[in-house]
Amino acid sequence: MFCTRLRLGRLESNIFLFLLLKLKLLLLLLFLLFHLLSLFFFLFPFHPRFLHPAFDRCI
Known part of the structure; x- marks a missing residue:
């Protein structure tokens, strides 16, 4: 790595x-x-299962 950087020009x-x-x-x-x-989905679980109207009582 260091040798190749020495062989390269300054611009390269x-x-x-x-x-x-x-x-x-x-x-x-x-x-x-x-x-x-991941933190956002941990705090606000927007999984489709939680957005289903049948699960409104669980939230």
Whole structure:
């Protein structure tokens, strides 16, 4: 990894690091979004079973 970065030019290594940073940010964003959605569905269960009119008395 380090040797290939030395062989690359300065611009290529900057682009590679930029893309790696973007990928890390995207993965972090997806991770946070997944956790927020799981928390939201844990607090407010919008499963179709709970939205059925027959289960209005259970809510």
